[in-house]
Amino acid sequence: MTAYPENSRLEPPESEDKVPLSLRLIPFFDRYGILIVIAVMCLVMWALQPDVFLSWRNISNIFKQTAANGMLSIGMFVVILTAGIDLSVGSVLALGMMTLAVSNAAGVPWPVALALSPIMGMAAGFVNGIGITKLRMPHPFIMTLGMLFMARGLANLISGGVPYSGLPDPVRFLGSARIYLGELDGTRINLPVVFLFTILVYLLFWILLEHTVFGRRVYAIGGNPEAARVSGINVDRTLIIVYTICGFMAGIAGLIMAGRTNSGFPNAGTGMELEAIAAVIIGGASFFGGRGQVLGIFGGVLIMGLIKNGLNLNNVSTFWQQILIGAIIVLAVFIDVLRRDLGTRH
Amino acid sequence: MDQRQTNAAEPLLEAKGICKYFGAVTALRDVDLQLWPGEVLGVVGDNGAGKSTLMKVLSGLHPQSEGTLIFDGSPVRFSSPREARDLGIEMVYQDLALAGNMNIAENIYLGREPTRKLLGGALALFDHRSGIRRAKEHLENLKIHVKSVEQKVEELSGGQRQAVAIARSIAFEARIVIMDEPTAALAIKEVGKVLDLIVDLKNRGISVVIISHRMDDIFYVCDRVMALYHGSNFAEARLKETSRGEVIGWIMGTKEKVEKVAHDRVS
Numbered sequence: 001m002t003a004y005p006e007n008s009r010l011e012p013p014e015s016e017d018k019v020p021l022s023l024r025l026i027p028f029f030d031r032y033g034i035l036i037v038i039a040v041m042c043l044v045m046w047a048l049q050p051d052v053f054l055s056w057r058n059i060s061n062i063f064k065q066t067a068a069n070g071m072l073s074i075g076m077f078v079v080i081l082t083a084g085i086d087l088s089v090g091s092v093l094a095l096g097m098m099t100l101a102v103s104n105a106a107g108v109p110w111p112v113a114l115a116l117s118p119i120m121g122m123a124a125g126f127v128n129g130i131g132i133t134k135l136r137m138p139h140p141f142i143m144t145l146g147m148l149f150m151a152r153g154l155a156n157l158i159s160g161g162v163p164y165s166g167l168p169d170p171v172r173f174l175g176s177a178r179i180y181l182g183e184l185d186g187t188r189i190n191l192p193v194v195f196l197f198t199i200l201v202y203l204l205f206w207i208l209l210e211h212t213v214f215g216r217r218v219y220a221i222g223g224n225p226e227a228a229r230v231s232g233i234n235v236d237r238t239l240i241i242v243y244t245i246c247g248f249m250a251g252i253a254g255l256i257m258a259g260r261t262n263s264g265f266p267n268a269g270t271g272m273e274l275e276a277i278a279a280v281i282i283g284g285a286s287f288f289g290g291r292g293q294v295l296g297i298f299g300g301v302l303i304m305g306l307i308k309n310g311l312n313l314n315n316v317s318t319f320w321q322q323i324l325i326g327a328i329i330v331l332a333v334f335i336d337v338l339r340r341d342l343g344t345r346h
Numbered sequence: 347m348d349q350r351q352t353n354a355a356e357p358l359l360e361a362k363g364i365c366k367y368f369g370a371v372t373a374l375r376d377v378d379l380q381l382w383p384g385e386v387l388g389v390v391g392d393n394g395a396g397k398s399t400l401m402k403v404l405s406g407l408h409p410q411s412e413g414t415l416i417f418d419g420s421p422v423r424f425s426s427p428r429e430a431r432d433l434g435i436e437m438v439y440q441d442l443a444l445a446g447n448m449n450i451a452e453n454i455y456l457g458r459e460p461t462r463k464l465l466g467g468a469l470a471l472f473d474h475r476s477g478i479r480r481a482k483e484h485l486e487n488l489k490i491h492v493k494s495v496e497q498k499v500e501e502l503s504g505g506q507r508q509a510v511a512i513a514r515s516i517a518f519e520a521r522i523v524i525m526d527e528p529t530a531a532l533a534i535k536e537v538g539k540v541l542d543l544i545v546d547l548k549n550r551g552i553s554v555v556i557i558s559h560r561m562d563d564i565f566y567v568c569d570r571v572m573a574l575y576h577g578s579n580f581a582e583a584r585l586k587e588t589s590r591g592e593v594i595g596w597i598m599g600t601k602e603k604v605e606k607v608a609h610d611r612v613s
């Protein structure tokens with residue numbers, strides 16, 4: 001009745017050895033390439049500034065300075081995994097920070113003031129999520145651009161546009177405390193609390209994204225939102241949670257920055273949304289969603305921090321830093337394009 | 347009427363007087379459909395005839411504007427694919443609802459993930475290991491061969507993807523599987539394999555609805571065929587009582603046999 005072949009079912013595709021070496025190396029570089037880049041950067045900086053770069057003081061400085069970006073970037077990463085974007089995180093950082101500083105100045109007890117920064121962040125993120133899903137904004141760009149202005153305006157409004165300085169020690173703990181580890185060659189080795197905190201946060205995000213049902217659904221939504229929807233996944237609810245998480249992390253970043261600077265200033269975080277996006281892209285996430293690893297983002301954040309640190313140590317002007325970071329973003333994405341080309345050519 | 351496909355007294359799924367409007371567009375007008383237990387029903391029709399829309403009504407993706415669905419003797423109304431799925435009605439979408447960035451096992455269990463509960467159920471961890479093991483068993487059971495169930499779906503051929511999509515549809519006690527042009531995007535050599543998989547579903551007692559433009563598909567797997575034309579029922583027949591020429595005529599909106607294109611009539 002038919003002419004269909006009898007040797008039924010689907011054979012495995014061509015064997016391993018037909019795949020060229022360049023293709024087989026892709027997964028390896030996907031996963032570990034960024035670590036190699038970081039190692040090379042460290043070597044170069046160490047060669048240029050052997051005394052300063054590897055000093056404990058400098059290393060702990062790098063961690064302290066990148067911690068806020070680290071918080072923003074991991075939240076941004078979850079958003080970008082869903083093929084979204086959150087332009088508001090820099091402003092939300094400021095909103096959280098100013099809520100904290102103003103309420104502290106108004107005599108609110110410190111545990112409440114401390115909690116207000118992440119709570120404001122969550123609230124802003126939740127509003128973003130509602131706008132993107134329930135109000136059916138055509139693209140997250142629009143909603144979060146609106147929030148960029150609204151949160152910044154609000155941060156200025158509640159503070160009258162002026163900085164507040166002086167915060168109680170417990171509030172500053174996360175951003176500025178150090179743990180004394182001992183002495184090495186006569187220098188005191190202090191570990192910034194925020195370094196441990198960053199590691200912990202990234203570990204939690206790794207568990208969240210790789211090992212929970214929620215996390216796998218975030219990847220699925222980024223890979224194919226239609227597939228996620230017809231599989232019975234509540235895409236809207238997941239997106240609302242995703243943007244709320246991103247806002248929450250911006251609030252945490254506000255808390256860290258308040259602690260580090262012992263103040264709240266309403267123009268804090270200006271432009272940091274772009275740095276976070278840059279770190280996520282350099283870290284290997286795809287703008288089209290569904291691709292990227294927590295470890296890569298950690299690498300992206302570190303690379304951004306190392307570039308700034310290395311250029312500062314070598315007295316390169318901030319103008320050059322901007323040019324370099326821009327070039328690296330373009331390069332990172334170009335490498336991604338090349339990799340996709342290779343990956344799809346069978 | 348040619349109803350007694352099996353000995354069952356009533357259809358497993360019946361649609362009566364289904365209308366579906368998209369704004370001013372009437373995609374379906376008063377459409378009836380019966381699907382009997384264990385039968386494979388072919389649905390044919392020209393592009394835009396409303397085939398996909400009808401299937402989406404049956405699978406809960408688009409609730410109908412008017413009309414009723416009767417499943418296993420009682421009226422049902424779906425407001426989401428999940429509700430249809432809970433009754434065992436699964437759909438394999440035309441545009442393959444798989445996430446290419448995820449592996450085969452994760453795709454098979456998407457939306458119904460195996461979990462490991464921690465902290466007294468407060469934390470549901472995705473159970474990678476059990477997903478992989480179950481996916482492997484499931485595919486072996488269906489004789490679908492892949493290098494590894496941990497392969498990303500985007501690395502698969504069209505036929506393999508279709509096989510994964512079908513495997514996914516019957517991973518949980520499916521009673522009805524609806525397939526929208528499952529062979530349309532495939533290389534010729536992969537078509538037969540997917541059709542054999544459909545025959546396999548039928549042998550497992552699952553009812554299948556398949557949309558196809560290819561007469562070869564229809565006449566290989568179906569027990570019955572129905573045609574839609576401009577959003578309405580046009581004709582239907584048991585496969586034994588029709589011919590390729592006649593079915594092609596239905597697609598073109600005529601009940602005359604189209605002899606010229608019917609050079610491949612089934613004897």
Ligand SMILES: Nc1ncnc2c1ncn2[C@@H]1O[C@H](COP(=O)(O)OP(=O)(O)O)[C@@H](O)[C@H]1O
Pocket residue numbers: 368371372373391392393394395396397398399400
């Ligand atoms: N989501 C939708 N919105 C508006 N019109 C639609 C939608 N889906 C289908 N239609 C219209 O309904 C009609 C039937 O489409 P469809 O069911 O896809 O046909 P088929 O699958 O038979 O080719 C077409 O006129 C199509 O344009």
Ligand SMILES: [Mg+2]
Pocket residue numbers: 397398399440526
């Ligand atoms: Mg269609």
